[in-house]
Amino acid sequence: MAGIPPTPAPGGGPVDDPPPAWSRVVLVGFMGAGKSRVGREVARLLEWSFVDADHEIERRSGRRIPDIFRQSGEAAFREMETAVTAELLSREQTVLATGGGWPAVPGRMEGLSLDTLSVWLRIAPEEAVARIVGGRGRVRPMLQVSDPLAEARRLLEFREPFYGKARLVLDARRSNPRALARLIRDEVRGRPVPPPSS
Numbered sequence: 388m389a390g391i392p393p394t395p396a397p398g399g400g401p402v403d404d405p406p407p408a409w410s411r412v413v414l415v416g417f418m419g420a421g422k423s424r425v426g427r428e429v430a431r432l433l434e435w436s437f438v439d440a441d442h443e444i445e446r447r448s449g450r451r452i453p454d455i456f457r458q459s460g461e462a463a464f465r466e467m468e469t470a471v472t473a474e475l476l477s478r479e480q481t482v483l484a485t486g487g488g489w490p491a492v493p494g495r496m497e498g499l500s501l502d503t504l505s506v507w508l509r510i511a512p513e514e515a516v517a518r519i520v521g522g523r524g525r526v527r528p529m530l531q532v533s534d535p536l537a538e539a540r541r542l543l544e545f546r547e548p549f550y551g552k553a554r555l556v557l558d559a560r561r562s563n564p565r566a567l568a569r570l571i572r573d574e575v576r577g578r579p580v581p582p583p584s585s
């Protein structure tokens with residue numbers, strides 16, 4: 388005889404179902420937070436694949452991100468980002484580093500599936516600008532302005548509520564990329580994450 392079906396939990400599954408195992412990790416956060424570096428290390432530790440949304444956009448379009456911004460504008464870049472990321476988010480056993488602006492659309496973070504561990508690598512605007520502007524890293528079109536720090540502050544103020552919807556928030560400045568990656572690896576494997584050291 389069939390029993391009474393369990394009441395669905397708000398998240399979708401039956402009340403007593405354990406949460407699903409994590410199928411992928413999505414790293415979000417501001418430019419310069421180290422999403423690619425940490426993501427690559429998480430993938431190495433888990434023996435999963437790593438993919439960087441920006442690199443994928445560049446590979447598929449055959450253009451560098453600054454060229455896309457300059458030639459086609461930010462709106463065109465965002466369209467490519469939306470399409471590429473939607474596809475990458477269906478991959479299993481994958482660590483995905485998103486661009487800093489990807490989460491800042493209503494519904495995007497909430498739309499992540501229950502088996503996707505979202506992680507915000509949190510960084511202050513001063514640190515982000517110090518790492519990016521004048522550094523040897525990639526050119527970030529969003530900060531190619533006369534006052535990058537003011538712009539970083541403005542962008543972060545708008546974006547933080549979106550980043551804050553991540554399931555795990557890690558202070559990207561306090562720990563080095565390897566330590567951050569180990570915390571994420573432990574979370575994926577179901578171990579409790581210790582509070583960040585002060």
Ligand code: S3P
Nearest residue numbers: 417418419486487488527528529
């Ligand atoms: C952007 C961040 C960049 C890249 C693009 C726009 C943003 O990625 O997607 O330049 O709007 O914050 P990173 O966060 O990897 O630098």
